[in-house]
Amino acid sequence: MLNIKKPALLLALTLCGQTAFANQTETLFDTKRARHIPVTITAADSKCTIKKKCPVAFIGAGYGMAHTDYQFAQQAFHQHGYLTVEVAHELKGDPSLNPEPPYMTTRMENWHRGVQTLEFLAVELAKRYPAYDFNQLTLFGHSNGGDIAALYAAIYPAKVAKLITLDHRRMLTPRNNNIAVLTLRGSDYPADDNVLLTPQELAMYPVTQIKLKDSRHNDMYDGGPKALVERMSKELNAFLLANK
Structure with missing residues (x-):
């Protein structure tokens, strides 16, 4: 059963037969895992309907960072008509992220926990937001949040449209x-072996890899240099336009 705390901000208005919210911060409860999941949900301004559903984007943070540290991405998705769900993957009491390689083995527990969270949210939020498409998700993640998103895409490929x-x-x-x-x-x-595609693979799959000059891994969020945040926002917007 879904346990929802009172939202910090609730706009009670009806759009196309559903309730719409703006910047709704709450905690959902996954009874199967006895796990609380903090989220911030922002509905699209578009007129979405059950027959013409609007897209959904899940946003995941880098390890040790807040799930709300990527407002440049949330705003880009919002401008393109997405419902956004900013997800807190790391909770107090969770095991620390394993610092020892091989990471495909030692971090799999953390990633699977994140995948379970995303799948729980996809199923439960689809009931609350029937005018949004939770079966063709867009996943966004920084660093470890990106690893979680990539694993979800590997396990549930039919449910992911964009990564x-x-x-x-x-x-x-x-x-x-x-x-x-x-x-x-x-x-x-550098990325680990085989994480990125070879030039031959890039010719075969719809994957765009862009190296950002003079950009630091830990700066790739709202608090990074202004020029870097603007560049990331530009590339994200261009990608969303090209893959409507």
Whole structure:
């Protein structure tokens, strides 16, 4: 059963037969895992209907960062008619992210926990927001949040339409003709072997890899240099326009 705390901000208005909210911060409860999941949900301004559903984007943070630290991305999605769900993956009491390689093994517990959270939200929020498409998700994640998103795309490929990552470095980027991918790469750390596509693979799959000059992995959020945030916003907007 879904347990929802009173929203911090609730706009009670009806759009197309559903309740719409703006910047609704709340905590959902996954009874199966006895896990509280803090989220911030922002509905689109577009007139969405059950027959003509609007898109959905899940936003995941880098490890140790707040799930609300990517407002440049949330705003871009909002401008393109998305419902956005900013998800807090890391909770007090969770095991620390394992610092030892091989990461595809040692961090899989963390990633699977994140995947379970995303799937729980996709199922439960679809009941609350029937005018939004939770079966063709757009996933956005920075660093470890991008690794979680990439694993979700590997496990539930039929439910993912787009994947955008900011310098995820451990989980393999999907090689799937049905998933459009944008990955923006920092310039200070390399990705692990096979995470990124080879030139030959890039010719085969709808994946765009862009290395951002003089960009640091830890700066790829709202608090980074203004020029970097503007560049990331520009690339994200261009990708969303090209993959409507």
